[in-house]
Structure formats: structure tokens, C-alpha cells
Amino acid sequence: MRKTIFLAAAVLCLLLSGCGAGNTKDTPDETPAAPVQTPASDETEVSDNTPAGPPAGSGETAASGFDLERRTVLLNNGIEMPILGIGTFRLSNEQAENSVYWALRDGYRLIDTARIYGNEEGVGRGIRKAIDEGLVTREEIFVTTKMWTDDFDDGAAAIDASLRRLGLDYIDLMILHHSQPRNDVAAYRAMEQAVEDGKLRSIGLSNYYTPDDFDRLVNAAAITPALLQNETHPYHQSTEMKDHLAQYGTVMESWFPLGGRGNTQTLFNDETISAIAAAHGKTSAQIILRWHLQAGNIAIPGSSNEDHIQENYEIFDFELTDEEMAQMTALDKNERFAAY
Numbered sequence: 001m002r003k004t005i006f007l008a009a010a011v012l013c014l015l016l017s018g019c020g021a022g023n024t025k026d027t028p029d030e031t032p033a034a035p036v037q038t039p040a041s042d043e044t045e046v047s048d049n050t051p052a053g054p055p056a057g058s059g060e061t062a063a064s065g066f067d068l069e070r071r072t073v074l075l076n077n078g079i080e081m082p083i084l085g086i087g088t089f090r091l092s093n094e095q096a097e098n099s100v101y102w103a104l105r106d107g108y109r110l111i112d113t114a115r116i117y118g119n120e121e122g123v124g125r126g127i128r129k130a131i132d133e134g135l136v137t138r139e140e141i142f143v144t145t146k147m148w149t150d151d152f153d154d155g156a157a158a159i160d161a162s163l164r165r166l167g168l169d170y171i172d173l174m175i176l177h178h179s180q181p182r183n184d185v186a187a188y189r190a191m192e193q194a195v196e197d198g199k200l201r202s203i204g205l206s207n208y209y210t211p212d213d214f215d216r217l218v219n220a221a222a223i224t225p226a227l228l229q230n231e232t233h234p235y236h237q238s239t240e241m242k243d244h245l246a247q248y249g250t251v252m253e254s255w256f257p258l259g260g261r262g263n264t265q266t267l268f269n270d271e272t273i274s275a276i277a278a279a280h281g282k283t284s285a286q287i288i289l290r291w292h293l294q295a296g297n298i299a300i301p302g303s304s305n306e307d308h309i310q311e312n313y314e315i316f317d318f319e320l321t322d323e324e325m326a327q328m329t330a331l332d333k334n335e336r337f338a339a340y
Helices: 002-015 093-106 120-132 149-166 184-196 211-218 239-248 264-268 271-280 284-295 306-313 322-329
Strands: 072-074 080-082 085-087 110-112 142-147 171-176 200-206 227-231 251-255 297-299
Touching: 085 093, 093 110, 093 120, 093 306, 110 120, 120 142, 120 149, 142 149, 149 171, 149 184, 171 184, 171 227, 184 200, 184 211, 211 239, 227 239, 239 251, 264 271, 264 284, 271 284, 271 322, 284 297, 284 306, 284 322
Parallel strands: 085 110, 110 142, 142 171, 171 200, 200 227, 227 251, 251 297
Antiparallel strands: 072 080
């Protein structure tokens, strides 16, 4: 069965002109964006709460499958996933509820949470509020959560518990939160069964940082991971892993896309990033997020600040030139900020 799925994924990737050409302890960068060069005194531009228009140019990045006009990527299982989302790491239930609601109102359709964050209930409330107000439908939203390592021995129960806390009938993507060779294969197989049962639509991994560790699990799996969520940002561009993922059609998603708490200013004040931000009349945060999408990384910056959430989504009305993308690529130090 695994060979059949692998061949199907390979064919799909060829049809999409190739896979993955671009590119906490937990996940998303839950740090509010900060201004560097903006036309206004506040860090956020005025928004009418509708998605911005398509970027200049063709609308499709060099990373195969990333469509900036549709703002989605086609996963190796044939499901479309939004490429920019709201992360909820370190948010309380109340903060998560507000942030998710504001994000959905502003145009986001991807939401990222995790059991260990302790805010799945708040995320669920934010989703229901947006649906009840007619801002979105459930089918338009892509919800991601993660199974914590303590739950790997009873993955089926962990999946059901997340569904209850979120108040959802299905989860669009569930991820194993960390590599744990002792029992992560069993947990992954529980997620595979949940796909068959209709409880999960896609499954993936987080915090697998070497090709050998990734392949260890893949070789024991029936369903190839649709996504790998690792720390990825201009100083740690995950080049080796992205190159390795290409053969599977597995997409890279970035947690700490802006560097993470305590490190955002390091990236925001980088001379190269600041200069590109000034040239576009954008903030450094917006430049970094735009780079992620053009480089082929799904990005999930997090914030509890209503204005910053809006600012982070206003990156679809410009694009980085080839020269600017090359300048950003040159910033790679293969240096992680987090130790987990």
C-alpha cells in the first residue's frame, strides 16, 4: 500500500512541475510583528478585512505547488492547504479565541494549535464565533493540531480528545509534535487509522531535523507525511531537510517564522531585511513572511495583538524580486534559535 501511495504522490508532484523546490519547543512563532519601515505611524496598514489582491507577476512561486494568488499549496494527498496561518503557541484560551476570530475575520484560513498549548478549547470557540457570524464556513478553514509525546502510547484517545476540545467533527491536519523513536511510529499509525475513519484529513510531523530520522518513520508508515513543521526562518532555512522532502512531496511549514520570542528583533533589524523593507514600504515582519511564501514555506506567525495579526496578512500586494530573494537566501547561517 505504501508503494502505491508513494508512486501516486510522485506522479502528482510531476504534474505540479516538481515537489518542494523551495524550502518551541513547540511550534509557531507567537511573537507580535514589529514595524521597521512603514508609511504610517502604526505598524499595521489599514485593511478592509478582505483578502488582498494577487501579487504582481504570475502569482505562483518558484516552489512548485505554492500558488500566491490562491494562497494555497497542493499537498501530496491532493488536499489544498492555506500557506499563511495564525499560530497560537503561548496563548491562553481567551487570547487564542480572540486571535483566531480576528485572523478569520481578516482573511486567514489556516489555524495552528496543539494539545500541549492548552488552548484547543479557545481555538474552537474562536472558530465557532467566526462561523456563527457568517465570516467563514467550516469547509473554508484548515485546522491543525498536534499530538504531544506523552500521548503517543494511546494515539487514538489523543485524537478523540483533541476533537472534543476543538468542538470539531474532523481535523484538517494532525502532526506528531516531536520525534520520539520509542513510540512515534505507533502514534503515527493511530493517525493513519483516524484518516481512514474520517477523523483526520491529513497527517504530518514536527521537529524531525535529519533525513535519517524522517526516513525512519516514513519507512514504517503507510501514508507519507503531507507536511513537516520545523523551526525555519532566514537564519535557519532548513535547506537540507527541504531538499530531502522533495522526493516525498512533503511540504515544509515554519514555526518561529519570525525568529520566536526574544529573537524577532534580531531578524527585524538585520540590515538586509531592513533595506528590503524600506524599498517596499513594508515592515521587516512582512518581508520575512513574504520570503517564506516565495521560498516555499508555509508560515504560521502568532500574535495576540489584533493589529499585528492584520499586518502579518498584508503580504499579498507585493513580491520580492529575484535579487531580493537571493539576498535573503544569503542570510542562512544554519542557526536555530530554539534548543528543542
